[in-house]
Amino acid sequence: MFATYQKGDSLLHRIDARTKLLLTAGTGILVYLADPLGLWMLSIVAFLLIRVAGIPASSLVKGLRPMAVFFALIFLTHLLMQGSGVVAAAIPVARFVLLILFTTVLLHTTSQSELKTALVSLMKPLGGFGRELAFMVGVAMALIPGLMRDKETIERAQTARGCKPAGLRGFVALIVPLLRRSFRRADELSDALESRCYHRDREYYYYGGALAGRDYLLLAGFAAVLVLIL
Amino acid sequence: MIELANISFSYPERPVLRDVNLCIRSGEYLGVTGDNGSGKTTLVKLLNGLLLPREGRIIVNGASTSDRESLLAIRRSVGIVFQNPDAQAVGETVEEDIVFGLENIRVPASEIDRRIERYLGMLGITELRDRNIGLLSGGQKQLVNIAAVMAMEPACIVFDEALSMLDADNRRNVLLRISDLNMRGTSIIQITHNPEDLGNCHKVIAISEGRISQQGLVGGVNEGTGGKGGMGGMALPNNPAISDDLLDSCHSSIRVIRDKIGIKKSRMMTNDANCTNVRTRSHHPNIRVFSPKFPIVPEGKRGGEFRDHRTDPRSGVFREGGGIEIWHLSHTYNPGTEWAVPALRDVSLVIGKGGITGIVGGIGSGKSTLACLIAGLDTPTSGSIAIDGRSPEPGGNVKILFQHPEEFFFERTVREAVSFGLSKAGLPEDAVEERVLSAIDEVGLDRSILGESPFQLSSGEQRLAAFAISIAMKPGYVILDEPTAGLDQRSRKRVLDAIRRMTDGEGAGGIVTVIYISHRIREVLGIVDRIVVLDAGNLTFDGTNGMYRDQV
Structure with missing residues (x-):
């Protein structure tokens, strides 16, 4: 749904994943709390970040398009049910769009392993549980593209058989093979992971490293902004 | 290094392996064949403790697979490449996928870098290092899986029908690399339906209905001795009339130039036996493009059904x-x-x-x-x-x-x-x-x-x-x-x-x-x-x- 990671050498690529993760979470809070003026300012920030990260417009569109119906629903609900004006109805939509854009920036500039390593390190206070949670998130993220591809392949195969992907029958024709495949894939993947010596106490170090002065500066600056606004 | 003694294994509904005895020596290259459902994959999973035998013992380097304490050490010395290329990768990029296994066995970061370069280079996929695995083709993914297991440098590598996804060029290269590793002491277990994958094996066993039905030595490249027993109806590749590899190496070198409408007969190519290995722009880095070697093919005619496709x-x-x-x-x-x-x-x-x-x-x-x-x-x-x-x-x-x-x-x-x-x-x-x-x-x-x-x-x-x-x-x-x-x-x-x-x-x-x-x-x-x-x-x-x- 969102942009996938693209290796690059932009400033944003070089910032530590932990910092980016925290900043994105913090920005999420800002997006949720901001008034219209704040949203404008955040939009400018989002625009600048997208430019710095070098994300092409096409992949932004690709990320936002599947959500279009959802946006329309939110907009209409606010406009018709709650009787807000057009501008007021657009605000919640803007919040969602901004959230997606900021997340896209994070995912575009941070690889899964960096994210995983960052999660592990941020969840260190939680002990072994934090590590496993981080690993589960990582594996789930790795499985999603495969699931999407499976769904597409199965839809195509059933279409080719003359079975249209509509109605209950179409749903059964999709879901039965999809579940079978997913379970089998999960089985096979766990065999492969175990064969490659996965164990609970594994450590993450290749993508890690100490936070740089830059990271502390960014985090401190952002915390200051957050405190000022709140 | 691996010893299976009187192994039996069964799923609730059916027995799979019965009384299997097998010994894989250090540095051995073993081939395993057998029909679908004969128990080959079960055998593989028993080797590194993914499954435990119902009866019998499996000893790897002196440790039993049923001993939980030594499981990690066993898996470290027995690497497995599985058949399905889509269900083995954990990382988002090729590099991350290889790092995963190496972090598990605590290889230092600088050494990780060295191994990634070495094994990607060996399989001819250096360019894929930063690519997103999800966007690779099935064959490319499988090469990544093979590289990831090889990079862990286990003492024994098991290939469970792992080469069936590969085209002939890549398969030949992978077989060559496997052979190299074997020469340098790595034990190899090659499980396959394809007789041509067994060319370098020292020994081939056939599994049928859960038992080892035949064992034989192969007169392969490494050993000039040894007869080739009739392996369960399987022709061993000592001298096939047409070899896949031979044909495929030729077909990648056929490059018939076509003009916009069809085929021009007049442009004859030199019939030189040496195909000049010119790399042209190919989007698939591991596919070599050769310059033409054969004369242009005239349009086909077969029983009147074959149409002249030079015409619009x-x-x-x-x-x-x-x-x-x-x-x-x-x-x-x-x-x-x-x-x-x-x-x-x-x-x-x-x-x-x-x-x-x-x-x-x-x-x-x-x-x-x-x-x-x-x-x-x-x-x-x-x-x-x-x-x-x-x-x-x-x-x-x-x-x-x-x-x-x-x-x-x-x-x-x-x-x-x-x-x-x-x-x-x-x-x-x-x-x-x-x-x-x-x-x-x-x-x-x-x-x-x-x-x-x-x-x-x-x-x-x-x-x-x-x-x-x-x-x-x-x-x-x-x-x-x-x-x-x-x-x-x-x-x-x-x-x-x-x-x-x-x-x-x-x-x-x-x-x-x-x-x-x-x-x-x-x-x-x-x-x-x-x-x-x-x-x-x-x-x-x-x-x-x-x-x-x-x-x-």
């Missing part, structure tokens, strides 16, 4: 007989985005009615893309396709069977599966039954399986049932994408026989034109009338089977 198919010449006309077809996935992948470039081709046409090519050559376009599942970026003069549409007169079509079953019985499309098309009940029966007969299945669940059948029978679903609809054309993938020799023969029957026009389907897509050139040559070779999206050969053999 839109001229109307082909309309009367029908057929598939493909005109300047190009296709790019995700055009205009950063993920754009050109898959086909300016392919023109006419496939007349009747017979079997083979489309062969390596990884990422565009075979499957072409198939999906003909079946109407995708719309080409440019160019046109006509099926009997009409545009292709999904579910139309062209039926396509993807790889492993049995994975798409969703019905409770085989009868329901085969009749589903027919009932949907509004046929009366007795006509449906008649078509179901004749389709089942035609593919060579026993009628008694109609009441069974499709998931209970053996993998060969499942494949045939999937065929029956297609031909029951009486399509004019059937596209089969790797129809024998993953099948053992016996099932493979049944499938090939069924394909021959489909085209003879006497069975249920009437005359069916079959398009047979595969990267296994030898198998294709054994069955097709005409052969089309794709290389990196370009059509590089188009002619009759005989012409292909002559050229090569």
Whole structure:
């Protein structure tokens, strides 16, 4: 749904994943709390970040398009049910769009392993549980593209058989093979992971490293902004 | 280094392995063959403790696999590459995937860098290091999986039908690398249906119904001695009449230059035996593009059905007989985005009615893309396709069977599966039954399986049932994408026989034109009338089977 990671050498690529993760979470809070003026300012920030990260417009569109119906629903609900004006109805939509854009920036500039390593390190206070949670998130993220591809392949195969992907029958024709495949894939993947010596106490170090002065500066600056606004 | 003593293993519903005794010595290269369902994969999973035997003991380097404490050490010394390329990778990029295993065994970061470079280079996929795994082809993914396991430098590597996804060029390279590792002391266990993968084995065992049925030494490259016992009906590759590798190395070097309309006979290429290894722009880094070596192939003629495809198919010449006309077809996935992948470039081709046409090519050559376009599942970026003069549409007169079509079953019985499309098309009940029966007969299945669940059948029978679903609809054309993938020799023969029957026009389907897509050139040559070779999206050969053999 969102942009996938693209290796690059932009400033944003070089910032530590932990910092980016925290900043994105913090920005999420800002997006949720901001008034219209704040949203404008955040939009400018989002625009600048997208430019710095070098994300092409096409992949932004690709990320936002599947959500279009959802946006329309939110907009209409606010406009018709709650009787807000057009501008007021657009605000919640803007919040969602901004959230997606900021997340896209994070995912575009941070690889899964960096994210995983960052999660592990941020969840260190939680002990072994934090590590496993981080690993589960990582594996789930790795499985999603495969699931999407499976769904597409199965839809195509059933279409080719003359079975249209509509109605209950179409749903059964999709879901039965999809579940079978997913379970089998999960089985096979766990065999492969175990064969490659996965164990609970594994450590993450290749993508890690100490936070740089830059990271502390960014985090401190952002915390200051957050405190000022709140 | 690995010792199996009196091993038995069973699943609740059935026994799998019975009283297996086997010893794999350090530095040994062992081949394992056997039919689908004979227990090979179970054996593999027993070797590193993924499964534990019901009876008997498995000792790896002095430690038992049932001892939880030593499991990690055992897995560190026995690496496994599994069959399915899609279910082994954890990382998002190739690099991350290799790092995963190395972090697990605590290889220092600087050493990780060195190994990534070394093993990617060894398999010829250095360029893929930063690529997103999800966007690679199946064969490329499998090369990454092989690199990831090799990089962990285990004392023994098991390949569980791990090479079947690879095209001949890559398979040959991987086999060479495996041989290198073996020479330097790594034990290898090669599990395969393909006799050609066993060329370097010191010893080959065949498993049948859960027992080791035959053991034999191979007179391979490493050992000049040793007889080749008849291995369960399997011909060992000491001197095959036509070797896949030989043929494929030639077919990658055939590069027939075509002009916009068709083939120019006048441009003869030098018939030099040394193909100059010029790399031209290929989007698939591991596919080498050779300069031409063979004379241009004249247009094919076969029993009057083979049409002169130098002529513009839109001229109307082909309309009367029908057929598939493909005109300047190009296709790019995700055009205009950063993920754009050109898959086909300016392919023109006419496939007349009747017979079997083979489309062969390596990884990422565009075979499957072409198939999906003909079946109407995708719309080409440019160019046109006509099926009997009409545009292709999904579910139309062209039926396509993807790889492993049995994975798409969703019905409770085989009868329901085969009749589903027919009932949907509004046929009366007795006509449906008649078509179901004749389709089942035609593919060579026993009628008694109609009441069974499709998931209970053996993998060969499942494949045939999937065929029956297609031909029951009486399509004019059937596209089969790797129809024998993953099948053992016996099932493979049944499938090939069924394909021959489909085209003879006497069975249920009437005359069916079959398009047979595969990267296994030898198998294709054994069955097709005409052969089309794709290389990196370009059509590089188009002619009759005989012409292909002559050229090569």
